[in-house]
Amino acid sequence: MDIGQLVKIGDFEWRIEPRGAMRVPAVIYADEALVSDMDDKVFEQATNVATLPGIVRASYAMPDAHWGYGFPIGGVAAFDPAEDGIVSAGGVGFDISCGVRTMVTNVAAADIRARQRELADTLFARIPAGVGSKSDISLTDADMDAMLDGGAEWAVARGWGEPADLDRIEEHGRMAGGDPARISARARKRQRREMGTLGSGNHYLEVQEVGEIFDRAAADRFGLTPGRIVVTIHCGSRGLGHQVGTEYMTEMAVAAPGQGICLPDRELACVRIASPIGQRYLGAMWSAINCALANREIIGHFTREVFAGLFPGARLDLLYDVSHNTCKVERHRSDGTERELFVHRKGATRAFGPGHPELPRGLADIGQPVLIGGSMGAGSFVLAGSRTSEERAFSSACHGAGRRMSRHKAGRLWKGRQVADELAERGIIVRSPSSRGIAEEAPGAYKDVRAVVDATEMAGLARKVAHLAPLVCIKG
Amino acid sequence: MRVRSGRRTGRGPRGPAWEHFPHGADIGVRGRGATMAEAFEQVALAMSAIVSDPGTVGHAERVDLSVASADAEILLVKWLNAIIYEMAVRSMVFSRFEVRIEDGRLEGSAWGEPVDVARHQPAVELKGATLTALSVAEPPGEGWLAQCVVDV
Numbered sequence: 001m002d003i004g005q006l007v008k009i010g011d012f013e014w015r016i017e018p019r020g021a022m023r024v025p026a027v028i029y030a031d032e033a034l035v036s037d038m039d040d041k042v043f044e045q046a047t048n049v050a051t052l053p054g055i056v057r058a059s060y061a062m063p064d065a066h067w068g069y070g071f072p073i074g075g076v077a078a079f080d081p082a083e084d085g086i087v088s089a090g091g092v093g094f095d096i097s098c099g100v101r102t103m104v105t106n107v108a109a110a111d112i113r114a115r116q117r118e119l120a121d122t123l124f125a126r127i128p129a130g131v132g133s134k135s136d137i138s139l140t141d142a143d144m145d146a147m148l149d150g151g152a153e154w155a156v157a158r159g160w161g162e163p164a165d166l167d168r169i170e171e172h173g174r175m176a177g178g179d180p181a182r183i184s185a186r187a188r189k190r191q192r193r194e195m196g197t198l199g200s201g202n203h204y205l206e207v208q209e210v211g212e213i214f215d216r217a218a219a220d221r222f223g224l225t226p227g228r229i230v231v232t233i234h235c236g237s238r239g240l241g242h243q244v245g246t247e248y249m250t251e252m253a254v255a256a257p258g259q260g261i262c263l264p265d266r267e268l269a270c271v272r273i274a275s276p277i278g279q280r281y282l283g284a285m286w287s288a289i290n291c292a293l294a295n296r297e298i299i300g301h302f303t304r305e306v307f308a309g310l311f312p313g314a315r316l317d318l319l320y321d322v323s324h325n326t327c328k329v330e331r332h333r334s335d336g337t338e339r340e341l342f343v344h345r346k347g348a349t350r351a352f353g354p355g356h357p358e359l360p361r362g363l364a365d366i367g368q369p370v371l372i373g374g375s376m377g378a379g380s381f382v383l384a385g386s387r388t389s390e391e392r393a394f395s396s397a398c399h400g401a402g403r404r405m406s407r408h409k410a411g412r413l414w415k416g417r418q419v420a421d422e423l424a425e426r427g428i429i430v431r432s433p434s435s436r437g438i439a440e441e442a443p444g445a446y447k448d449v450r451a452v453v454d455a456t457e458m459a460g461l462a463r464k465v466a467h468l469a470p471l472v473c474i475k476g
Numbered sequence: 477m478r479v480r481s482g483r484r485t486g487r488g489p490r491g492p493a494w495e496h497f498p499h500g501a502d503i504g505v506r507g508r509g510a511t512m513a514e515a516f517e518q519v520a521l522a523m524s525a526i527v528s529d530p531g532t533v534g535h536a537e538r539v540d541l542s543v544a545s546a547d548a549e550i551l552l553v554k555w556l557n558a559i560i561y562e563m564a565v566r567s568m569v570f571s572r573f574e575v576r577i578e579d580g581r582l583e584g585s586a587w588g589e590p591v592d593v594a595r596h597q598p599a600v601e602l603k604g605a606t607l608t609a610l611s612v613a614e615p616p617g618e619g620w621l622a623q624c625v626v627d628v
Contacts, residue, residue: 039500067500069606069627094603094627131527131598132567132591190564200601201628239564242627246557246604250550253607266549267607406498407600407628408484436599476601 001038012063012459016043021264022050029393029459030063034451037404041067042074048264049077053272054085056334056341060393062348063455064402064447069093069249070268073347076396078332080341081273086261087281088270089252091344092327094245096285097292098203098236099323100371100399101169102382102468103300103316104223105230105307109209112229112471113427115310119207120429120472122306127205127299129198129476130433137195137298144188147195148180151290152321155297160196162318165300167360169293169321170350177329178290179283183240184247187284190239191291196298200437200476202400203235204373205299208380208468218384218465221366222319230468231307231316232380233299234373236325237292244288248281273342282327289326296321319382320369324349324399332394343394351385351397351462370462372453373400376423376430377443379469381453388460397462401449410445411436419443423473432475441475486521486530494522497609499625504609505556506623512548512612513575515620516555516582520573523556523605523626524588527563528596533571535587546580548612552622555582556605563602567591603627 006014006028014035016026026046028035042065049071050059056078065074070090079085112119128135139147147154152173155161166173198205208230213219224230237244253269255277261270271278300318307314327344334341352359352368359368367385374380378401389395405413416435419442423430432438457463486494497504503526507518524530539562543554555575563569570588591598608625615621 041500069608069625073501090607094606130593131601132593134567186561190561200598242564242603243561246560249604249607250553250557254545254547254550266610269607403501406500407503408496408498411599433593434597434599436597440599 001035001040001043003032003036005043006035012455016047018050022047024050024055024058026050026059026061028061028065029455029461031455034063034455038065039067042072045070045072046075048268049075051264052086052268052270053261054079054081054083056080060396062396062398063459064398064400064452066402068346070265071344071346074398074402075346076344076348076393078341078343078394079273080339085273085342086270087273087278087327087342088268088344089245089249089281090267090269091346092285093325093346094242095236095325096241096245096288097323098325099292099296099321100232100234100373101296101300101321102230102232102319102371103303104319105228106315107229107311109227109229109471111311112207116429116471119310120431122310123205123472123474124431126302126306127198127474128196129474130200133197134193135196138193139195145180147294148183148287148290149178150174151293152297155294160301161297165297165318168318170323173293175286175289175293177282178287180287182280182284183244183287187240187243190243194238195295196302197238198299198474198476199235199238200434202441203476205303205474206232206470207472208232208470210466211469212467214464214466215384218366221363222369222382222465223317224382224466231303232371232468233296235295235299237288238295240291241288244284248284251277285327289323292323293321320371322349322371332390345396347399348396349399350395351389352395353385353387353389370397372398372449374449375401375443375446376428376441376470376473378449379467381449381467382465383453383456383462384465386460386463389462392460398452398456401446401452403445404447405445407440410440410442413444414439414442428470428473430473430475437475494518496522499609502625502627504623504625506621508619508621510619512620513577515622516552516575517573519622520556520559523559523602524570526600526626526628527598527602528569530571532596533569534589535572536589537568537587539566539586541584541586542582544581549610551580551582552612553605553607553610553624555584559586560602560604562586569596569598600628
């Protein structure tokens, strides 16, 4: 991106002033190097989002922003229904409520290293991953409705998870407002054998060692101790979410002109929040969020079973479960008034700061854990929401390193076996049914996650707490 | 096991009939043909090749699909998403397509076989065909072109 097109507000804040059809400015949070490296589509998409009806304050792009679908991935935008605001299926994405959970353990890294291959093989055998993988869990129609309404609460009630987990999941593990009746027969059929599956692409389960600590007080409260193990799971709403996104994206593209919405590009497919199709989508999307929450809860349960078998006495406690492809109703201050806004985070993570009323009591004075995946090589980070995040971007932060090259190019530069061997030499074991998938997920295909989290902290979105280094990576 | 590199283009008698184009996080698919229907067949092949090399996939089983839209671009998205749906619920990969389009109605067939991870080496799941870089056009002298980005 040509940085000359932007107005520099600070070392980590850049603005595109409203012009043409833009109703608000676009704001990019990143350092100069990250901005220069961003593809031009981020500029185009951030400014396109700024033209949408009912948008409040600004169209935001996080430090890991890259080319998305209408919205940039790493895009945040809030809309006011009282101003005929819109909801956009592209602003949520196909993998509705794709997200990350991290479970802290009482297991030492040294104990993992002693049985590292065995752990990798056991996790790989237990967690269905990759194209065509199916779960042993098959849901009846009644089960499906209960899951779509109950989310992780439903999973815990069925014995897949612990009640204490719910306090550490967004929405307490159950997204209110889900309407299972809005989930089509096709979406249900796609999901029937996919509960408790990881998926593929950039989804993973990692066993990680807690390394460098940046915020001692927060790390202590989060239960992050150097040399101890955590387990992180990254996946979403699986086939059901994909089908919901598919159906509504097309429907919105057709419906938008009839609602008087002029789209600069039809990939911005959206409809008025208050319209019948808008309400149907919200009901379906919120049900799909429940599907993702239930799915990660089930995979967490499988992980606990594996650890119990290999490491007697092991405890896995959920630190937090975040989602980064959602549209949620939240109260925010804007122009001196507090209003209810529909906040889209497309490849961006909610990051409530200290004192937010929705945080669990044990974390209220620290802020919400923000879990940022990097790559198999660079590792990941745990952050905490900052007090300033609300005013900066409606309490939002980045979601990961972001790709720096296409899958196409990564597949040409690397071979899966080569990547796996190089990681093994560094003490990291990768297991995946797909060699090509490993190549496309090579560490070199991703941006420098340290630069992304540093910029996130310096921009006042979230602050660094700890670094996590992978020991075992299960990929689909 | 030898690693097969993924094919990124398929050649037709007048040059590439299908190809992938880069899109940061995901993959663009493009098909060319003498008719719109032929372009739709080729772009479906391009999409299938994201998952597995069509050369490794047999075509013993046939699945019939039917979608409709007066809007050619929406028709393309619906066609590709119908294939994705069948791949997901049948656990199949496809290597051959036939398409007939008349008055906004597409009747198609896909031939393939159940996924065999060892033989097909599937790289990623397809989530959905998007509206990004979406185009169904007849560039002068080039026949028909159909493309979009697919979320993986």
